[in-house]
Amino acid sequence: MANIDDIRSAVEAMDAFLMKRQDDHVKRVESALVKLQKDILNKLTLLRTNKKGQLEGIRLNLKNAQKIHRRVEELFKSDFTNEMRALIKDFRSVNAAISRSYKYLDEATEFTDIDNNAMKVLRDGVYQDYIEISGTKKQQIIQSMYDLVVGGGDFDDVVTAVQAALTGTTRPGAVGRNLLAEARTLARDSIMQYQQEVNHLVAEEIGIKHFMYVGDIMATTRDFCRKRVGKVYTRNQIDSWTFKWSGKSGPAYTHRGGYNCRHHWQGVRPEWLEGKKKLDVADWNLEQREKG
Numbered sequence: 001m002a003n004i005d006d007i008r009s010a011v012e013a014m015d016a017f018l019m020k021r022q023d024d025h026v027k028r029v030e031s032a033l034v035k036l037q038k039d040i041l042n043k044l045t046l047l048r049t050n051k052k053g054q055l056e057g058i059r060l061n062l063k064n065a066q067k068i069h070r071r072v073e074e075l076f077k078s079d080f081t082n083e084m085r086a087l088i089k090d091f092r093s094v095n096a097a098i099s100r101s102y103k104y105l106d107e108a109t110e111f112t113d114i115d116n117n118a119m120k121v122l123r124d125g126v127y128q129d130y131i132e133i134s135g136t137k138k139q140q141i142i143q144s145m146y147d148l149v150v151g152g153g154d155f156d157d158v159v160t161a162v163q164a165a166l167t168g169t170t171r172p173g174a175v176g177r178n179l180l181a182e183a184r185t186l187a188r189d190s191i192m193q194y195q196q197e198v199n200h201l202v203a204e205e206i207g208i209k210h211f212m213y214v215g216d217i218m219a220t221t222r223d224f225c226r227k228r229v230g231k232v233y234t235r236n237q238i239d240s241w242t243f244k245w246s247g248k249s250g251p252a253y254t255h256r257g258g259y260n261c262r263h264h265w266q267g268v269r270p271e272w273l274e275g276k277k278k279l280d281v282a283d284w285n286l287e288q289r290e291k292g
Contacts, residue, residue: 002105002272008284010104011214011266017097018195018264021090025187028087033180036079037166040141041159043071049155061149069142076138084130087187088123094195095119098202105272109202122197126190133186137165137179188260189249196254196265200235208267209234213256214281215263222246225257230281232268 046064050056099109111119144161147153168178203211213228221229224245238253247258256263273279 002107002269004272004274004276004279006104006106007212007266007268007272007279008281010101011212011281012284013104014097014101014195014264014266015215017093017101018192019262021093021191022188025087025090025191026184028083029183029187030180032080032083033166033183036075037162039075039079040072040162040166043068043075044145044155044158044162047149047155047158053155055149055153055155055158058150058152062146065145065149068145072138072142076134080134081127081131085127088127091119091123091126091191091194094191094198098195098199102202102206102267105268107206107208109206111201112205115198115201115205118201119194119198122194126186126194129186129190130183133182134179140165185259189255192256192261192264193250193254196256199265199267200253203235203267208269210268210270211235211238211253211265212268212279213263214266214284216284222257222261224248224252225261225263229263230279232270232273232277232279238265 046068047055048057048061048064055061095111102109141162144165145158148158148161164178166178167180203209210232211234212232213225213230215225215229217226217229222245224247235253239251241252245258247261249255249258253265255261256265
């Protein structure tokens with residue numbers, strides 16, 4: 001029978017996996033958007049300007065803007081949405097990670113055809129989220145370009161409009177509520193939520209009905225998480241939390257504390273806990289220890 005040490009091993013293994021996947025996915029998002037912005041800015045050179053850098057010749061520039069419009073549509077697909085589709089294929093690694101974590105607890109896991117179909121629906125949903133946030137920014141770029149062409153703005157204003165929609169700045173590391181910021185958040189949260197959704201499928205099939213909230217407590221930890229770390233709850237208890245809390249972005253079982261939350265639920269059986277309803281996990285240092 002599994003014990004507290006086995007639970008800790010399972011939690012550490014899953015936490016290391018999730019942190020690495022989050023970091024990798026954010027890097028892939030950033031790389032895709034850097035390329036997209038560079039390629040779009042290169043296409044803007046089709047616009048005609050005078051010596052002062054002002055857009056001139058509305059008829060000609062409208063034709064050029066239409067060419068850029070078509071190319072922007074293509075670039076969003078090739079540079080971003082196709083890359084995000086490839087990124088989401090990596091979600092399949094979650095299945096193996098969950099199976100590995102439950103092996104520490106001597107629990108055998110198996111994914112059925114029904115599970116596989118459900119997981120595909122979940123992955124497709126994440127892809128649609130990327131399509132939605134990128135589509136809004138794409139229209140922002142296109143509309144800004146046409147407005148400046150018709151209004152006779154400066155070429156630099158068109159460049160700024162592209163940067164504002166995609167990265168917000170040319171300075172590395174800066175963020176804003178642009179596509180880069182939104183996609184980073186989605187990259188971090190979607191892999192965590194997917195892991196919890198698949199974990200629920202597995203827990204149901206092997207008859208686990210209790211879940212321990214795990215993760216570090218740091219200065220930025222929300223009160224919702226701080227009060228629950230190390231405690232064990234049933235699924236019914238977790239589903240009963242319908243109140244509002246800081247950062248809430250969805251149900252507690254899948255979204256945990258909310259946006260950018262690094263905590264997760266670990267399925268346990270009461271007999272593994274030596275009669276305890278709470279574990280002291282303060283010395284586990286999941287966030288601070290060197291990544292596996």
